[in-house]
Amino acid sequence: MTLTRRKFLALSAGGAAAATTGLTGCGSGSSLGAADELSLWAWTGSVNDDLVAQAAKGIPGAPGMKISLTRIGGDYNTKLLTSLAGKSMVPDIVGLNDDVATYFPNADQFVDLNELGADKFKDQFLEWKWKLGITPENRMMAYPMDTGPTALFYRTDIFQRAGLPTDPGEVAAAAGNWDAYIQLGKKLKQGVPGSAITDNITSVFRYRLAQLPNRYMTPEGQYTGADDHIKQAWDLAVQVAKEGLSAGAQDGSTDANAVVTNGQLAAFVGAVWWAQLGPKNAAPKTKGNWRVTPAPGGPGNRGGSFLAITKYCKNPEAAFAFITWLESAKNQAQSFLDPVLFPSTPASYDDPKLSNPDDFFGGQKIVDVFADSAQKYPGTYLSPYDTIISDALTSELVNVEIGAKSSDQAWRDAQHRIDRELTRAGVI
Known part of the structure; x- marks a missing residue:
């Protein structure tokens, strides 16, 4: 395209x-x-x-x-x-x-x-x-x-109960990439049943994408939203769902804050602004229990x-x-x-x-973590059509998470919708 x-x-x-x-x-x-x-x-x-x-x-x-x-x-x-x-x-x-x-x-x-x-x-x-x-x-x-530099937020009290490291440096070493983060999440869930490492799988997709040097289109106007780097981010999100590591709290739902308040969301890859909108807002009584460390997969921005x-x-x-x-x-x-x-x-x-x-x-100087992420982030090209493309993909990921569609069907449906919308916009 x-x-x-x-x-x-x-x-x-x-x-x-x-x-x-x-x-x-x-x-x-x-x-x-x-x-x-x-x-x-x-x-x-x-x-x-x-x-x-x-x-x-x-x-x-x-x-x-x-x-x-x-x-x-x-x-x-x-x-x-x-x-x-x-x-x-x-x-x-x-x-x-x-x-x-x-x-x-x-x-x-x-x-x-x-x-x-x-x-x-x-x-x-x-x-x-x-x-x-x-x-x-x-x-x-x-x-x-x-x-909006990104990092990994986590609850030290819940990690300790699960027998996991709590020091930021040790957590970063244990979750240096997304596969390792999933393995850490499985240990977390085993030690503290019900624990989750993301609010929903669209967050996993978005934050993985936020780390990549390429997104949905090239500066010359070539569509790349069906290429391997996007499909791999999609498959990663689906894997988190299959492992039962998502809290299933969809954006905008009443559950979005509840999973932070009740401690189900014990870890989360998020942007710097989530510190205020997430734990400080939804779980003020957890003051002192949160830490921040570099995100699995490297620096990103959202x-x-x-x-x-x-x-x-x-x-x-x-x-x-x-x-x-x-x-x-x-x-x-x-x-x-x-x-x-x-x-x-x-x-x-x-x-x-x-x-x-x-x-x-x-007492952690969390700005150091986010400053490092901001300065090491490689940057990416954002196109005028990213919102159209992203909306199609993330809405279909919701369908996967709630069990309405298989991953393969949802992926195909997302690409059909993108094709239709980009054709309507005159891109293809």
Whole structure:
């Protein structure tokens, strides 16, 4: 399945909202806010409130300009694409999530940050993160914010009951790859019946994929979602189910927190943000029992966001001054405290705001583990069609886990759906 680079950029974002909102429609092309005010759209938990409050009084490096933040709830992408389609009352600056590539086909709706001198900041950031905001045509559409480095979380009290090592270094040695992690999980389950090493098998698939240098498509537009590296990640997830090592708590279900609260989920490969959303939120009484160590299979990344300047921005230079100030190493360190955004600037990792011991994790300096993962992660190419492809595969994995389909049937059905969706999008 191939397409030309020119067609690749011209097509709508995965045949999804960008196509339906019609970004070629006419409009006034005006941005939101007063002449001395730059409007910023973001979602809850995407920016540090104190820093934005400072910029609301005046943007550092842009005298006479200030920021006005609007938190957008619901379907953020649809609302943003609808605004861009109308070309009227468009925000000056927008947050973009880790699906940033879905906006690449509409990169002409955004300022090329290269034209504002972005290159001089490049060395301050993780190289792989910087590249994710650049289109195949070398247009820098999005500026790095946070990242989502991955690691292995585990309960020392449950591991001890199962007769397993509890020291992070020893656990890492015992689970150096996914096969070894499954063997560790079997010993865990034998020692403490009912224990699980993942909430559901789609998590195994996603986090294995998050470690790979290749995903669903090449930069040239070749579909690789049926290739061996994807099938092996699929088979790994299915194996975890067959061994009975999944808690079977599907995303969005009431069980998702319950398996953390009741101790069934004794280990989990997750991104840095899971520390807050998982054990600290769902099982606060387990404080001191959790530890973090490198994930089986190597470093990975899942999550992380960006900032972009729309082409309707009333003052792109002031907007860029705000973005570069907000995402400096010093301010990214502050953003790690609230709302727990892991920096894309390595200089932040030595900041005391990050490097202090975490009492919830028994005094461990967990940032060291995630910083190592972020710096060693090889990076990958994300395409505008990744969401379409991923949704088809993960929904079929749910069918496998609940016993609705065999693995072979679910794989075939996922590939048929992907073929249909990519054909509809004009990719094949």
